[in-house]
Amino acid sequence: MPYETDYTNQGFTKVGTRVNRPDGVDKVTGRAKYGADANAAGQLVGRVLRSPHAHALITKIDTSKAEKLPGVKAVLTGKDFPDLTGGNRGLMDILENCMARGRALYDGHAVAAVAAIDADTANKALKLIKVTYKQLPHVTDVDEAIKPSAPIIHDWVRTAGVTPAPTTASNVAQRSEFGHGDVDAGFAQADVIIEKSFKTEQTHQGYIEPHACLATLGPDGSGELWVTTQGHFTFRNVCASLLGLEVAKLKVTSSEIGGGFGGKTHVWTEPVALQLSRKANRPVKLVMSRDEVFRATGPTSSTSVDVKIGAKRNGKITAATAELRYQSGAFPGMWAMFGAMTSFACYDLKNVKSVGFDVLVNRPKVAAYRAPSAPMAAFAVESVVDMLAAEIGMDAVDFRIKNAAKKGTKASYGPVYGPIGIGPTLDAVKNHPHMKRKLGKNQGRGVACGFWFNFGGQTCTDLNIGVDGSVNLTVGTVDVGGSRASLALIAAEELGIDYEQVRVTIGDTNSLGHNDTTEGSRGTFSSGMATIFAARNAVEVLKQRAAATWDIPVEQVVWEAGEARAKGKQNNNLPPLSLKEIAAKSPRTGGPIAGHNEVVADGAGVSFASHMCDVEVDPETGATKILRYTVVQDAGKAIHPDYVEGQFQGGAAQGIGWALNEEYIYGDDGRLQNAGFLDYRIPVCSDLPFIDTQILEIPNPNHPYGVRGVGETSIVPPLAAIGNAVSNAVGVRMTHVPMSPPRILKAIEDGQA
């Protein structure tokens, strides 16, 4: 849906200003209600028993003692979840992940659950459940899992995307290939070819708020769920499907969210809490511990990637290939496919091929993590791009500029790009004062680019004008990154009223039509689009009311600067009617004034970023200090620049943690060794420099304001930017993320040997 908007002269008065966030006071005073903050009369405490084994048959579960413990109101195992999936394997994977069905597939896999009158009783009950396991061979490493000798995770998995279709089971769930041209011919034309392999370890989104919900489900099949989620409509649909409920009878309300970053797009304990409630016929509150969050929610893939790129001496890339192996945990995913799609998306390539392998291991089911799969592919590709530039003696930024994708480029994953921002971000990097800072001893600089698709999706929005002229905007996309402020600005812009006059509410599932989950950086893009249309619909009503008041044809009414104005000389005697005045009269002119919109917000503009960072590495300890970090990213149009900058900084901060210290560490026994924030090291404030940002605005032609999603792209370049910076500082190519001090020190020593 192309818009004929003149993006150069939009004359915004509200959009683009840095107003105070509407949720700020609630959040700093403790009034905001998060997942664990809801309570119901008579509620029980739900707790989950989890497998201590990486892979085991559950030969028997004896719950009799737990059931007899006074205060225990319900005990569940896999048998309490009948298969209602109708043969839908994806749904069955979700169900089996929520509660094991005869086999524990990873350390932390749920095997039973209890609801009791208090936490002590629930904990005692868990200890009284006797599970008999028969341990099976396990595999947790992505490269080990594809070896023929590896234990098979699921005997029903046949590698998809391979012809002819395999007849034997494999841990490779899917092969995905993208690209175009003739890579062999391309490499034959190259003067220089660099080929290198990389590994990245598994990381968690690290949201501070654990998963939490309050579930009520009665014997009549109607229920309510209060939950911290990025998508309450999706949670409703999935829970209803798994538990045999009608969607209209399960009302799901999203709480304030203490971070999600993709990890709260999937159900984990929510169906369990609902089923416990149904069995006990009491409300059940279920809050995960931090240990459970690490062991049994959805971290991102660990990966192993081979990249090969060839170029002419003049700096033009002639061919590029990548083979990407992403583990998806104990259930199939689409993560390697995303890695393969994004790997070369920044470049204009004649001959390109990327192949992804989705690999099953005995680890928790992988979930989305901010631009899922793209950072690891970018780490490998951008590292090789740097090596190639160095090899042919060209500045690494100039080399990228020479090969950058532009409008009309056929992307490596298929589509032809419209107006895009990769070139402009690189130009901005080249001209940035950061690049002129002199580097000292043991210091290095790195630059890297990143890409993310972005997503639009189903959206449904209501705008209601109160009798006093205040406006309630009800949206169905959870506010994970400041969308309420941005959407209020958009409504104020369209209506011509003050930002403070608009209150934005996240509606529950019974107050709006379906909204897709807030993922793919879609919140402000899609609900912004629906808000614009809903507001324009409300303006039509406002104009009709004004016309009726004046008793003139509606065609003679225009809406300008927040008021209805009667056009034409014959109407000169009619003073304008403000929104407030029209609203005050509304009970007598036709009732409440509202605008509504439902839309599939197609055309989310792709997003590019280029990052630069300076590091200093202690050559005796391998410790890295980030000295300076700058993000340049295309936002299309920054509705609320503070929040856009915050997204840029947040993605960079998470990327820095991933690059330097964060990793899941599994023992030989297949158990996670660092399920807590002490040994799973997300950065603390003093680990980070001020992260500088520069917003570019290359309008997305598919959005009335030119908006592109901004939330995710910022995590794509950091692994590579820091990898390049560290490699330049120590003189050894770093190929394994995180670049923890022991890994860097070993690389330095191996390089000297």
Place this chain on the structure above:
Amino acid sequence: MRFESPTTTKAAATLLASESGVAHVLAGGTDLLVRMKMGSIEPDLVVDIKRIESLRTLKVAAAGVQIGAAVPAVRLGESDKLRSLWPGVVEAANLIGSDQIQGRCTVVGNLCNASPAADSVPALIAAGAKALVVGPKGKRRVAVEKVVLGPGRTSLARDEFIEAVVLPARTGKSADAYLRFTPRTEMDIAVVSAAINLTLSRGIVQSAKVVLGAVAPTAVIVPAAAKALIGTKLDDAALDKMVAACRAACNPIDDKRGTIAYRTKVAGVMARRAALIAYERAGGSK
């Protein structure tokens, strides 16, 4: 679970002695409460010693320092006099956890938690600190290095607790220093650490104590490393010898926080850097 807050050491010792179940002593609680919340311990009795007045006192004098078991780490850093007498002990205590943790945690608690990676323990040992142990039969004085037997294990009897640690008199040109390595800048736990205590005369090291943390089940005193420094002005050869002695004394494990090779290497790096800091603080110049 019973929670008691006695006001005398004798009452506390009696409570511990008469408990037949699992009893734990609570000072700052920054380790105990975490372990209780994680479900790794389920005490029948918790004895809070913070109400015992004498345990809340910090006495600082050149003739000796006494740090009560209920004195939070933050108070050590607030004493200019203590900072000038024992800068290494203070910097070790002020590295534990975070500002918030230091508002509650105590060096005696850090000692009794018996973690190989405890920050204040190597510094206390290097300082020659003694622990004042209270039990139903009275009091005894024991060198700090005799308190910890292994990870989570101490030499205290089940009815004993420590009321204070004391640091000896400071003489001549003396100073100490503590350094640790952590991947994060704070809110972290030592992968390896080193404490050095030196006394100089005319710029030459007269006495030295070198202690390493997180490289063995307990903090390790390295006499050979101290010997390498004595009689020198910390020239490169002396430092190299000390570093070699430190590395030879390491008996670490491979775990999620670091490899054997990494800990062994960085133990020497920390010791060398700490020695130079202590030397400069003691008035030595190179």
